Amino acid sequence: AQSVTQPDIHITVSEGASLELRCNYSYGATPYLFWYVQSPGQGLQLLLKYFSGDTLVQGIKGFEAEFKRSQSSFNLRKPSVHWSDAAEYFCAVAPSGAGSYQLTFGKGTKLSVIP
């Protein structure tokens, strides 16, 4: 079975600074990878996804993520953080070709932004 690790429980950055949130997965083949964001009091929203092809994927709100097979990682990045990016971020992995019920979420990284 696949698993996801988000090593950082809580990260604080200053507004305008760059951001990188880490995600490592465990799976025997190339999985489908996702990043979701959860604003306070709301459900999760898809930021971006990787299925195949170009290992650098662009998402909404200026986020991007890079798939590195050799490191089993799918880190999320943003060049310049805005105060509205304060939220919790979840990495998720699913086996390719399976059903979406097999999606596994990491435990999340909470992002705080200092004005």
Next chain:
Amino acid sequence: DAGITQSPRYKITETGRQVTLMCHQTWSHSYMFWYRQDLGHGLRLIYYSAAADITDKGEVPDGYVVSRSKTENFPLTLESATRSQTSVYFCASSEGGSNSPLHFGNGTRLTVT
């Protein structure tokens, strides 16, 4: 508006009571899911449904019952609520394949006293 709606947003109930959380989606997605979110555990799948009248257990199904008589609705029932079921519950839907992103509702915060 298309989307996924959960009700109620907040619920307080007593131990031993039955409570039903509602979920309605307007996309006609095949799959629907119930997750619970707890500090330290992240999101855990309770039950999912691949289509009307087809449901299956997830990671933490004990104490919960689901039904899906119509594609758009997927209620979650706690037959006899316990304090350990205090949590935030999220309903989600998707088109089905593992490459299909999940669309989440805004959650129901349930407190069992």
